[in-house]
């Protein structure tokens with residue numbers, strides 16, 4: 035039996051896409067989370083000095099590796115969430131990398147400390163980067179008929195896109211007036 039152990043801080047960050055892939059695959063794994071104070075001791079034990087790290091234990095042997103998207107691709111391949119055939123897999127990689135570009139922009143905005151620069155980055159993201167990317171990705175979903183980015187069905191690129199859109203959604207949800215309305219509005223089916 036193969037055991038999977040995912041190491042990351044106690045947050046979504048760069049590990050969440052991997053957790054979503056495990057969840058979609060219905061695959062058990064250990065979701066090992068630690069606090070900032072534990073990091074200095076753990077850092078030297080990681081292959082690249084950063085996390086996420088996935089440990090795969092098989093036949094008594096342990097294999098550990100890092101880089102969130104390398105892990106995402108590996109797990110997706112194992113559990114048939116990477117697309118079918120070389121060409122479709124290449125397409126999935128392309129969408130996954132495109133979503134990564136969006137994700138890295140979001141991280142840049144999130145961690146920018148200069149307020150003026152932060153607003154500038156946010157404006158460009160909202161007015162250019164995001165709509166341009168979504169136009170392409172949405173168009174692809176509409177065209178191929180599966181309801182997902184590629185014709186064969188759900189892949190890690192969809193899960194990654196879902197995570198990034200969920201991040202944006204949460205920003206809107208946490209607006210106090212929107213949060214208040216969501217709390218008060220009547221519950222209806224649609």
Ligand SMILES: N[C@@H](CCC(=O)N[C@@H](CS)C(=O)NCC(=O)O)C(=O)O
Nearest residue numbers: 047048083084085086100101102103
């Ligand atoms: N490109 C890497 C970046 C990894 C990375 O920067 N991880 C951060 C957490 S999100 C980290 O380990 N920071 C602590 C450190 O570098 O000491 C990936 O996608 O996994």
